[in-house]
Amino acid sequence: MTTSREDLGKDSMNDSGNEVVQERKTVDALSASDDPGRRHIGEGGLNLKPSGRMPALTSLEQRSGGDQTVGQFSVEDAVFSCRDVNVFYGSKHALKNVNIDVARKQVLAMIGPSGCGKSTFLRCLNRMNDTIPGARVTGSIKLDGSDIQAKGQDVVQLRARVGMVFQKPNPFPKSIYDNVAYGPRIHGITRSRADLDDIVCTSLQRAGLWDEVKDRLNRPGTGLSGGQQQRLCIARAIAIQPEVILMDEPCSALDPIATARVEDLIEVLRESYAIVIVTHSMQQAARVSQRTAYFHMGELIEVGETDRVFTNPRHRLTEDYITGRFG
């Protein structure tokens, strides 16, 4: 990477002053012992001591109203609107009656313990569950008002509008240029080479990768470092101008510096796209998102403004999870 550590720190402070403030508030509320000026990268942020109790099951039984999600699940300017979404993998009921909206130009973070259904839900939004044999999705998932589950829905068109970034960076075994040009080519977005060059250049610039790769666009994308590969995958996803970008733990395979770069990138991308991000890092959710949804055993337990969820969780399970008592 050509950018030094100092540059990175400066950039993120300048670009996202409010983010730091927000994070400080969050962390203060949760753990008074933490140095508020520190920027938390990776898993080192919260120093909370588990109380030793495992409240998961008893709390679930204590919940009143069964399937009621705590918090405000609908928003005014929704790009995705999901109602009563259920997912079955064979006989396994992986997602239960989920109601949630995804707002335009906002980041929605989905947190929860492993196997809680957050990735499953993410894969409903671009119908990637179709590729899993035995998977069945019911309920209504509307993108700009039209049901993406409908029979006439063209999956290819849907996926052109809803891009995805995966947990493990997965560049194609092609050149950096061809990786980014793949989407525009398969969707026939442009015919002229000059336009394509332009799209590739802009996408790489927006993904913050251009300066690092502009001299070696013809080299294989697999030769880049992990963090660069993930930004290449983001460039590839935004090259077809989607409306929504889904990110499935995009930083879990990256080191703290690469993570910081991707998080800064998410902050920038939010100006143009709706972003849904699955993450295991609560600090990351607090840093990058405006709304947070907490999943537990296939149910959406609580959803709301990120600030509110982290400082004042209303549901017992949410509180237990974000304070580190379990999960």
Added chain:
Amino acid sequence: MNRRTIRKITNGLALCMSGLATAIGLFCLGAILWTLISRGVAGMSIALFTQNTPPPGGTGGILNAIYGSVVMTLIGILIGAPIGMLAGTYLAEYGRASRLSSVIRFVNDVLLSAPSIIVGLFIYELLVVRMGHFSALAGAVALAVIAIPVTVRTTEDMLNLVPQGMKDASTAMGAYPWRTITSIIYPAARSGIVTGLLLAVARISGETAPLLFTVLNNQFWSTNLRAPMANLPVVIFQFALSPYKNWQQLAWSGALLVTLAILILSITARVVVSALNPAGGKQR
């Protein structure tokens, strides 16, 4: 005796047994190669490659047999490879979990291990009887039938080696499966597929039984695909069983030639793997 001693002895015993087994295998291979070379080299001459099979006692080579083998192997692989590759693609991608796939996979495995003489009989019934005579075409089809299950298996295995994440990435970009297969999966599995094809060529170029029932043999030069054609395996079979010294010598030389050709193909396959995998075989 304590536990540790028992473990040591068991380990030593297992090591000895596997070492012995390896030695026996290598010895057989070495013995075969040595016999072939020592007997075959004597007959290696320009005439071997420039003259047709001679009558008993005369002089000659095996040019017509070499030509016949090359032609039939090529036609066989040209027919068999596309069918095998497409079927393998279906198994690995389109029909990954379908019931039909598991049936096809099972039948393919049966075909893979079926005695090749059965394939010869099958083509004999199907083509030779209907055409009324032996022909090179029937031989090529028989070889294709043998090449198909090999190609199906290697193609499926190689496509399965391509990381699922890479396929998902293409699908999530909105690519139709066929686009994903041709632009992403085939290039990623290229070296493996090419190796599989070369090994299929090696496999069918040494087959004798199916050719006995389909092309038979020809003492003379022939390029007619609708007529019997000379070919190495059957020439070796015939000449080796004959009482004539010159024929026996040609059979040894022919056998050496076939073995060398297969050896070269296998080595080429290995070289291709490393040459087409610029990332240093990262896929493995």
